[in-house]
Amino acid sequence: xxxxxxxxxxxxxxxxxxxMAFKENNIANKMVVLNDGEEAVExxxxxxxxRERDINDQPTIILLxxxxxxxxxxxxxxxxxxxxxxxxxxxxxxxxSTEEEDMIEGYKGGCNSYVCKxxxxxxxxxxxxxxxxxWVLNNRTPNKRIEEE
Amino acid sequence: xxxxxxGEPLVILHVEDDEAQAELVKRSLAQNRVRNRVLNVYxxxxxLDYFFHRGKYSDxxxxxxxxxxxxxxxxxxxxxxxxxxxxxxxxSTKKIPIVILTSSAQExxxxxxxxxxxxxxxxxxxxxxxxxxxMHDLGxxxxxxxxxxxxxxxxxxxxxxxxxxxxxxx
Numbered sequence: 001x002x003x004x005x006x007x008x009x010x011x012x013x014x015x016x017x018x019x020m021a022f023k024e025n026n027i028a029n030k031m032v033v034l035n036d037g038e039e040a041v042e043x044x045x046x047x048x049x050x051r052e053r054d055i056n057d058q059p060t061i062i063l064l065x066x067x068x069x070x071x072x073x074x075x076x077x078x079x080x081x082x083x084x085x086x087x088x089x090x091x092x093x094x095x096x097s098t099e100e101e102d103m104i105e106g107y108k109g110g111c112n113s114y115v116c117k118x119x120x121x122x123x124x125x126x127x128x129x130x131x132x133x134x135w136v137l138n139n140r141t142p143n144k145r146i147e148e149e
Numbered sequence: 150x151x152x153x154x155x156g157e158p159l160v161i162l163h164v165e166d167d168e169a170q171a172e173l174v175k176r177s178l179a180q181n182r183v184r185n186r187v188l189n190v191y192x193x194x195x196x197l198d199y200f201f202h203r204g205k206y207s208d209x210x211x212x213x214x215x216x217x218x219x220x221x222x223x224x225x226x227x228x229x230x231x232x233x234x235x236x237x238x239x240x241s242t243k244k245i246p247i248v249i250l251t252s253s254a255q256e257x258x259x260x261x262x263x264x265x266x267x268x269x270x271x272x273x274x275x276x277x278x279x280x281x282x283x284m285h286d287l288g289x290x291x292x293x294x295x296x297x298x299x300x301x302x303x304x305x306x307x308x309x310x311x312x313x314x315x316x317x318x319x
Contacts, residue, residue, distance in 0.1 A: 088263040103296060107244045112268045114296045127294055134290040138283060140270045142259040 003136055005031045006059035008040040008076065009094075010069055014117065018063075021128035027136055032059065037071025040064070041079055044086050058089055061135040064111075066095040066102050074105050081110040088142055090135055158184040159292045162215040164196045164232065165189065165250075166224055173277065174219065174250070177284035183292040188215070193227025196220070197235060200242050215245060217291045222251040222258055230258065234265040246291055 005022070009015050015033055022031055034040050040062075042048040046055045062080070066073040073093060080086045092113045093106040106114045115131065118124045161178065165171040168191070175187040190196050198204045199212050206212040218236070222229040229249065236242040246268040251258070254272045262270050271287060274280050 088260070090269070098296075104244075110266055113246070113291075113294075115294050116296055130286070130290055130294055134269075134286055138269075138271050138286055140254060140259060140272055142256055142263060 003029045003060040004057075005029055005132065005136065006040075006043070006062045007031060007033045007094075008035075008037065008062065008068060008073065009033065009065045010035050010067075011065075014065075017121065017124055018128050021125040022132060024125070025129045025132050027132060029060075029132070029136055036069040037073060037076045039070075040068075040076050041071060044080065045083070055085055058086065060090075060141070061131075061139075062089055062091040063094040063131065064091055066093055066106070074102070074109055077106070077109040077111055090139060090141060092131065092135065094131070158186040159216040160213055161185050161187045161217045161219060161288075161292075162196075162199065163187055163189050163219045163250075164191075164193070164224065164229065165219070165221045166191050167221075170273075173280060174284060177281045178288050180281070181285060181288040181292070183288055185288065185292060192225040193229060193232045195226075196224075196232045197227065200236060200239075214242075216297065218245055218247045219250045220247055222249060222253055222262075230261050230265060233262060233267055237266040244297070246295060246297070248287065248291065250287075 007015065007018055009018070019031065019033075022029070032043070034043055043050045043053070044058070046053045064073045064076060068076070073095070077091060077093070080089060080091055090112045091110075092115055093102075093111045094115050094117060095102065096117045096119075098116050103114050115127060118127055163171055163174055165174070171189050171191075175189070178185055178187055190199055199206045200214075202209055202212065220229050220233060224232070229251070233247055233249070236245070236247060243266075249258075249262050249267050249270040250273055251271075252273050252275075259270055269291075271283065274283060
């Protein structure tokens with residue numbers, strides 16, 4: 001099965017940097033980029049323009065920015081964790097926010113990990129590589145998707 | 150901000166009943182770029198005693214809250230999944246990252262672990278080379294990139310300083 005990394009991010013610069021770092025890593029994975037929280041929800045739950053998508057075909061890891069247009073990352077996280085079809089997907093809050101409150105909310109909301117995006121390019125690139133390496137190659141998730149109740 | 154403080158090793162608690170395995174993991178982690186100190190407990194009951202300050206862990210200073218927990222599943226007395234469940238439902242422990250480190254890749258264990266809000270689930274490779282490389286990635290990821298709320302970090306650091314003082318003082 002193809003391993004998909006879902007990046008939900010609105011900053012064009014951060015998207016470009018993340019994509020570049022992924023390419024350098026050379027772990028063959030598809031990266032899907034979505035630009036706001038609403039679109040992330042539509043994608044994950046196969047609604048709107050994603051209604052043709054197979055709901056069993058979920059990403060291996062979700063990298064979720066906190067500050068997003070339309071629906072915040074914390075709101076998206078809440079929806080992911082509240083639904084049996086998505087609640088086991090590892091979700092990492094990837095954010096430039098170092099605000100203590102966001103971090104606590106992220107952990108409360110059930111994120112698997114919380115990573116602050118380094119400002120400097122080299123560091124940023126290294127963070128993204130480590131993230132991919134860890135979550136795609138080392139972390140295991142259940143194969144079976146739980147059916148909607 | 151997410152880098153460890155200079156000279157202060159981060160504390161990892163490893164719950165594993167096989168002493169040889171525990172030693173291997175400790176040795177692999179010692180080679181990590183991030184300075185760390187691995188503490189070992191050997192069964193599920195001891196793990197819970199450690200966190201909830203019971204029995205020989207009644208002194209809080211001798212059981213500092215770790216920055217990371219590595220947890221085996223098949224454990225004597227209390228199963229690793231039960232330990233996970235209890236730690237993730239208690240307010241004082243739920244924010245500590247828990248990584249299941251086990252030789253089982255059984256679907257049922259995986260599903261249960263995620264059901265109980267594990268942070269990550271990793272299957273131990275059999276050979277030392279691969280274990281070394283896994284522990285390198287794992288240690289680096291959880292001790293360096295992953296951010297913990299300050300409330301935990303501050304408490305850990307304070308506890309650690311105090312426990313060092315106590316050890317030196319005796």
